[in-house]
Amino acid sequence: MAQPSFRLLLADDEENILKGMENYIRKNTRCFDKIHCAVNGEEALDIIYKYHPDVMLVDVQMPLKSGLDVMKEALAAGVCPKTVILSGYDTFSYAQQALRLGAVDYLLKPCRSTEILQKLESIAAPWLGEREEGPGPEGNIFVKTAMEYMMDHMSEDVNLGMVAEKVGVSTAYLSTLFTQKLGCGFIDYLNRLRIECAREYMHDGRLKVYEIAYKVGYHDEKYFSKVFKKVTGQSPSAYRRNIGIGE
Template identity: 55%
Template sequence: MGLKLLIADDEDTIRKGVAKYIRLHSDRFAQIYEAENGEQALEFLLQYQPEVVLLDVQMPLRNGIEVMKAARKAELNPVTVILSGYDEFAYAQQAIRFGAREYLLKPVRAADILACLNKLADEEFGSEERGEASGENEQANHFVLEAKEYIAEHYAEDIALSQVAEKLGISGGYLSTLFSQTLDCKFVDYLNLVRIDRACTYLKQNYLKTYEIAYKVGFRDEKYFSKVFKKIKGVSPKEYRSA
């Protein structure tokens, strides 16, 4: 069974961006929780007890140090990585004293964050999460990886859950369950994440019209594309392009 990860950062773009990147590029973390302030971070720590935490230093309601102190008081000691700006170095030093394993300086790429989290997870938990998994779990993870690869290649086409499941030789219901358990999202939600991620690339290039981009990444209706885009990114395609 995969690890649980808590990402706590009051900046939506950072928190959501890192969470999305990890879901797209790693199967190490079975559950990813997102907290937008220190109080919520502590609630998630107490309720879900994630093994790994990515914690911003400066957050509303409670800062990262206060969250770490409260977690320690509750006898929780997750593998913690601190995110900090230049002017918060003193806080970062405190965090290290309270048990933080790594200190990452903003701005930092999502790829570097994932590499750091994976390294610490390997050091702390070894290969148990993957190496000692049953044959059934290994096969389930294999099916999800195969599905993700298929989506990456065919996202622009009119693909459906049943079609991908047929390619893998399993039922649509089983594949749907695997997505929910492994990625904490539905098949269509993951497909839309991939499509919107590709759409962002086209929008930044600024030479295709919105309806052209919608069709290019697999949507057959511009209005629906805009609705899904805003749900995932928080802004309309037009606003994203001009940002």
């Protein structure tokens, strides 16, 4: 099944901030195949009517039409995207009004690009990440793809940034998905995956402990032993003895 098209509108009258957000989002996620930018409220409405974006990040205070005006007119036309409002502390009451108009969330300025991207990805995820198979890690295409990549590359120097890039989401959002879908952090899952494979090698009985450690991605036998004991409750040598495999 092909991944559905998903369109994003960014609206902010500070062009340097707008361009920075656009570049950061393009570089760090593949959730949005189309990103449109507007520097005022009228331009934002033109884009909404013409391109029908799915998600909109809009500043409350913009020239010509405010973020609230944009939402009201788009709602009246029946084409309002799912909206995140950008608001300063002195305009927080506007953010509250936006929530009453149906905005899904708000962000207070100043906010980091990572925070903005994670919020936008979380909104896109139900459409892009969830598959018909249902809940759980196998029901989320991002988590499933990450798990498959980690399994295939566990002997390499795998890290969160590398896997997030392969999956096409930000590191912050992938980390959040692991916690939500798997009940553990990225590193904990990677260690559990590696140790489970190490146990299979031990049952085979043909490799020494240091060879097994290397095969599953640990280049320090002592560190491997420490992680193995943390995951299984036994040292590698004790585990081998218990399954009837000699040193």
